[in-house]
Amino acid sequence: MRIAVVRPQVPFARGGAEIMSDRLVEELRARGHEADLVTVPFKWYPGARVLTQAFLWRLLDLDEADGRPIDLVVATKFPSYLVRHANKRVWVLHQFRQAYELDRTELGQFGESAEDRALRRKVQQLDGVALREAARVFATSQNVAERLRRSTGLDAEVLPHPPQELPYRCEGYGDFVLSVNRLDRAKRIDLLLEAAALDSALEVVVVGDGPDRGRLEELARSRSLDGRARFAGRVSEEELADLYGRCLAVYYAPVDEDFGMVPFEAFLSEKPVLTTTDAGGPLEVVSDGRTGLVVPPEARELARAAEWLRSHREEAAAYGRAGRTIAEGVTWERVVERLLS
Amino acid sequence: MKVAYFSPFPPERTGVADYSALLAPALARRVELVIARRGRTRAPRGVAVSLYHVGNDPDAHGWIVDALRRRPGIVVLHDVVLHHLVAGLTVGRSDGHGYLDAMERDHGVVGRLLAHGVLDKRIPPLWESRAEEFPLASFVLEHAAALVVHSESAARLARAAGYEGRVHVIPHPAWPVPDVAPERPAGEVVVGCFGVVNASKRIPELLRAFASVRERRPRAALLLVGPTSPGFDLDRRLQRLGLASEGVVRESWVDERRLWGLMAGADVCVNLRNPTMGETSGSVVRALSLGKPIVVSDLGWFAELPADVALKVPVDGSETAVLEAALELLVTRPEVRGAMGRAAHELAARAHDLERVADLYAAALEEAAGGERVADEVLREVSEAAAGVGISGDDAEAAEIARRLAEVELGR
Numbered sequence: 001m002r003i004a005v006v007r008p009q010v011p012f013a014r015g016g017a018e019i020m021s022d023r024l025v026e027e028l029r030a031r032g033h034e035a036d037l038v039t040v041p042f043k044w045y046p047g048a049r050v051l052t053q054a055f056l057w058r059l060l061d062l063d064e065a066d067g068r069p070i071d072l073v074v075a076t077k078f079p080s081y082l083v084r085h086a087n088k089r090v091w092v093l094h095q096f097r098q099a100y101e102l103d104r105t106e107l108g109q110f111g112e113s114a115e116d117r118a119l120r121r122k123v124q125q126l127d128g129v130a131l132r133e134a135a136r137v138f139a140t141s142q143n144v145a146e147r148l149r150r151s152t153g154l155d156a157e158v159l160p161h162p163p164q165e166l167p168y169r170c171e172g173y174g175d176f177v178l179s180v181n182r183l184d185r186a187k188r189i190d191l192l193l194e195a196a197a198l199d200s201a202l203e204v205v206v207v208g209d210g211p212d213r214g215r216l217e218e219l220a221r222s223r224s225l226d227g228r229a230r231f232a233g234r235v236s237e238e239e240l241a242d243l244y245g246r247c248l249a250v251y252y253a254p255v256d257e258d259f260g261m262v263p264f265e266a267f268l269s270e271k272p273v274l275t276t277t278d279a280g281g282p283l284e285v286v287s288d289g290r291t292g293l294v295v296p297p298e299a300r301e302l303a304r305a306a307e308w309l310r311s312h313r314e315e316a317a318a319y320g321r322a323g324r325t326i327a328e329g330v331t332w333e334r335v336v337e338r339l340l341s
Numbered sequence: 342m343k344v345a346y347f348s349p350f351p352p353e354r355t356g357v358a359d360y361s362a363l364l365a366p367a368l369a370r371r372v373e374l375v376i377a378r379r380g381r382t383r384a385p386r387g388v389a390v391s392l393y394h395v396g397n398d399p400d401a402h403g404w405i406v407d408a409l410r411r412r413p414g415i416v417v418l419h420d421v422v423l424h425h426l427v428a429g430l431t432v433g434r435s436d437g438h439g440y441l442d443a444m445e446r447d448h449g450v451v452g453r454l455l456a457h458g459v460l461d462k463r464i465p466p467l468w469e470s471r472a473e474e475f476p477l478a479s480f481v482l483e484h485a486a487a488l489v490v491h492s493e494s495a496a497r498l499a500r501a502a503g504y505e506g507r508v509h510v511i512p513h514p515a516w517p518v519p520d521v522a523p524e525r526p527a528g529e530v531v532v533g534c535f536g537v538v539n540a541s542k543r544i545p546e547l548l549r550a551f552a553s554v555r556e557r558r559p560r561a562a563l564l565l566v567g568p569t570s571p572g573f574d575l576d577r578r579l580q581r582l583g584l585a586s587e588g589v590v591r592e593s594w595v596d597e598r599r600l601w602g603l604m605a606g607a608d609v610c611v612n613l614r615n616p617t618m619g620e621t622s623g624s625v626v627r628a629l630s631l632g633k634p635i636v637v638s639d640l641g642w643f644a645e646l647p648a649d650v651a652l653k654v655p656v657d658g659s660e661t662a663v664l665e666a667a668l669e670l671l672v673t674r675p676e677v678r679g680a681m682g683r684a685a686h687e688l689a690a691r692a693h694d695l696e697r698v699a700d701l702y703a704a705a706l707e708e709a710a711g712g713e714r715v716a717d718e719v720l721r722e723v724s725e726a727a728a729g730v731g732i733s734g735d736d737a738e739a740a741e742i743a744r745r746l747a748e749v750e751l752g753r
Contacts, residue, residue, distance in 0.1 A: 048718040051751060055723065058745045082749060114342055114389050118711030121704045129749050150697065
């Protein structure tokens, strides 16, 4: 089959959605399909730019390429699913979250003017129109599916995606808690740093980069975490697998996250996940006392949970192993089979 | 965003007053709501948009239509057939010419002639006998910047009346079920019917069907709750069918709390009507929330209820026979009642959830207040980009762009 995987591209940014869609193309090719990635740059500000940039997708003609038909289009995140195609399937990784659950939070984009409010509604309306015309709609998690149902009335099939391929291994349960994430406010790395400030035995390693890095480093300095909080920045795949392999546990507690690959990566390294009750998608696989610890989003609670794991390493290992069983059930084989069925 | 809210409210005893008492607090959590004082026809200062609740009762809604005619806004059309309202606002105010004009506008010369007949008392008032043939909705629709209706069938009726603006279909919100003890009359299985007792609610058909069922199921009971319309001789009908002394339990007007208790005590809820004025039924929505199996007429909004929630009775010659079969099924099969009740409860939670409904209202209001400016901005930016590469208004490429904009509802 000739398949176009479509994805918006924010120049110079790369995250889970990019990794996932690149991988999808590879997996489709590995199964004998002719697959390619189609991207269009995306800028969502100022004002109505979010709509006009989204509209660019509508002008594309993906019925065929170079004189031969494209049999299927798999769209991933907003606004790529506005693309036209008779056999459009959407695997929703992200809606435009500023128009939904992030609205009226510090992570939101739209103000209180009549124009901004209407703009936000227009984004939601656009989602409804684009998704309703899709032949099938999948969501990466129950959380994303539920949001879709609330906002558009559409029922999406839940289809989680496997994490990136790394040389996963477990080399014991060291003293540090690992955070792997893009450094922006929504990922809430500051909560982990505040927990470390309360527990002088808690060491953290922060992997990733992003716009919040300066603030987080300043926070670590102001809480005198030097030596206990290490900002590793972007690391190689081998380094990442090594950190996963040696850590005590993995911290992952964004605000109402869509899904997130990090819990599965932690599980494949047999590590428990430390998360919060408001983390959204991760809670579908992180169960308190089974595959990790789930605590209220407060530094004190987090510090207490990390301390408990340090003093209960056998339980930590058992949680990690239970997680591994879950993660191993999510394979590209199944994903491709369902996407194309 | 400040929104002026025009509606009857309790203690007025109308369905729309109950509706607004439920909706307004939820909506006020999303927009700044300014409730218009009854009789006030000028929108408060500084509002971005006004929301007008319009129903068919001129006493309850006349002042709201007056306000709407001063300043267009979003109209919540609780009934699509508005003849009674229009008659009240014209004939009822000694404005015969207004009535003639309204009839002519919607129904041409024939309409005007009929209206003359009514004014001259040559023919009976059309609003009492043939309102659904002459809905007179454009009296209100021509002032509506956008419409909110509660069903697809109401949306179709509005379109059929010539309305070309934006129409939002927003389900009737469900009330939270109050903590009341079920009140249950004697009877093995209780069939409840809640609302005004008259011919258009198909009470004669219900009584006949129930009388037949009761011959075979003597321990079934019919609970009729609601005032009897003037001229409808219920007692005589009950006597004739042998239901006067047993089998039928009668309650006239009851307060809200007792209504919930009685409905909670019923095993089946029946809500029939013909004709429909394009309305929904608060009674049916309450029954959904309580998880009751429902029997409805197969028309209007009622026909849109899912088949696993409601048994639908056609409004034709088979009406009584089908109704009898539906009652027989529900009276004798508790497992069917259970399955339908669960589906009803699930539907209320999913489609009629108050927070969801309030979100949909907020979306409609926000779109009405700022949508045009957003559309202008999008069109300006797209036009400039097109002009920048030499595409002008008459080109085929411009037509293609316009078509694509319309597809995703970004155009005008």
